[in-house]
Amino acid sequence: MSNVFSESGVEQLYLYRVPEGPLQRQHIQSRRVNLEDSPPLCLQPYYFSVDPYMRTRMQPDGYSYIERWxxxxxxxxxxLARVTASRLPGWGPGDWALGHLPMQDAIDHDGAGLIRVSGESDIPLAGLHPLGMTGFTAWLGMCRIGCPQMTDTVLVGAAAGAVGSLAAQWARRAGARVIVTAGREDKRAWLRAIGFESVLDHRAEDYAKQLQSAAPEGVSLNFESLGGRFFEIANTAMRVGGRVVLCGLVSQYQEALPRRAPRNMASLAAKRVSVLPFVAPEHDAEWGDFQRAIRPPLESNEFSWRLDVVDGGLDAIPGALMGLLSGDNLGKRVVRCH
Ligand SMILES: NC(=O)c1ccc[n+]([C@@H]2O[C@H](COP(=O)([O-])OP(=O)(O)OC[C@H]3O[C@@H](n4cnc5c(N)ncnc54)[C@H](OP(=O)(O)O)[C@@H]3O)[C@@H](O)[C@H]2O)c1
Known part of the structure; x- marks a missing residue:
């Protein structure tokens, strides 16, 4: 990494160039910045989450709900960070905090928006995934927006990834028939190992045929995360009166603009399929309900989850994000920084 502004301060990642097409390492650089003197809180980051939406923040059109980079x-x-010094009542050295944090190797913070997590002697890793933003997204999208019933046939794409794996388990818990997809054999093996029987390869040439044989009666609820060709194939399989939970379109995030929309949207109208988009940050008020809902299946080990940990600190974040956007993660991708 280059572009060191000064020899003092801490290392910080920043957007050096806006990517046009696939993200490359050179688009993200590091620089040194000075921290505030004696800030309310000093944090030492232990893990950073890398997520598909980060690539979307680099697009000229951006997402409207989150500031563009x-x-x-x-x-x-x-x-996930640990407090190293505090002037704020209620926070002390050694406390664990989750929050939206600047990608720096040390952080000065005013405490706003931080969530306290308990860890005792262990690092509270569940806050990075099942108890955190990806867990919230899966619960919100499946349980509050999709609302699967026992009569549903639910399709969950990228189901060996963070949101998909938990969304699929919520649908199964509701008694629905669940079809999951993943683009690599070790991912599909994991999905079978955690009890899914109908496990398809969405990257295969014959994915449409696989889906047709897995759901000859059609899909009634599609939890859509992939977009592009995958979304088109799912649309073809929808039942009359079905619903699509529009969670994401990850296959399109690296495409040059304009991205490809499914060409068969008209078939959804013909089949009276409802398309239900959502963005998790707009549902903050439901965070407490989510925390109460997720505890029982997590604590009883009914739900399985895994982290995909990349070592290497801040320098490893650009590569970890590039890999995520081509599918090399199994589980929730995070970068260890400590
Ligand atoms: N609506 C919301 O508020 C919200 C919040 C968080 C996330 N999301 C969305 O949820 C989806 C999943 O996010 P996540 O954080 O859980 O990531 P993830 O599923 O852990 O990782 C992304 C997965 O997407 C697949 N993928 C990546 N690039 C692809 C490509 N070019 N073509 C086809 N498949 C590709 C890969 O799975 P395979 O190897 O199996 O293909 C990869 O493992 C994304 O669409 C994201 O934008 C939405």
Whole structure:
């Protein structure tokens, strides 16, 4: 990494160039920045989450619900950090905090928006995934937006990834028939190992045929995360009166603009399929309900989850994000920084 502004301060990641097409290492650089003197809180980051939406923040059109990154913007992400010094009542050295944090090797913070997590002697890793933003997204999208019933046939794409794996388990818990997909054999083996029987390869040429044989009666609820060709194939399989939970379109995030929309959207209208988009940050008020809902299946080990940990600290974040956007993660991808 280059572009060191000064020899003092801490290392911070920032957007050096806006990618046009696939993200490359050179698009993200590091620089040194000075921390505030004696801030309310000093944090030592232990893990940063890397997530597909980060690539979307680099697009010229961006997402409207989250601020776009421009050339020179510092990068930030969901992170787990430990308090090293505090002037804030209620926070003390050794406490664990989750929050949207600047990607730096040490952080000055005013405490706003931080969530306390308990860890005792262990690092509270569940906050990075099942108890954190990806867990919230899966629960919200499946249980509050999709609302699967026992009569549903539910399709969950990228189901060996963070959101998909938990969304699929919520649908199974509701008694629905669940079809899951993943683009690599070790991912599909994991899905079978955690009890899914109908496990398809969405990257295979014959994916449409696989889906047709797995759901001859059609799909009634599609939890859509992939977009592009995969979304089109799912649309073809929808039952009359079905619903699509529009969670994401990850296959399109690296495409040059304009991205490809499914060409067969008209078939959804013909089949009276409801398309239900959502963005998790707009549902903050439901965070407490989520925390109460997720505890029983997590604590009884009914739900399985895994982290995909990349070592190497801040320097490893660009490569970890590039890999995520081509599918090399199994489980929730995080970067260890300590
Ligand atoms: N609506 C919301 O508020 C919200 C919040 C969080 C996440 N999301 C969305 O949820 C989806 C999953 O996010 P996540 O954090 O859980 O990531 P993830 O599923 O852990 O990782 C992304 C997965 O997507 C698949 N993928 C990546 N690039 C692809 C490509 N070019 N073509 C086809 N498949 C590709 C890969 O799975 P395979 O190897 O199996 O293909 C990869 O493992 C994304 O669409 C994301 O934008 C939405």
């Amino acid at each position: 421009h050339v020179g913007s510092s990068l930030s992400g969901w992170g």
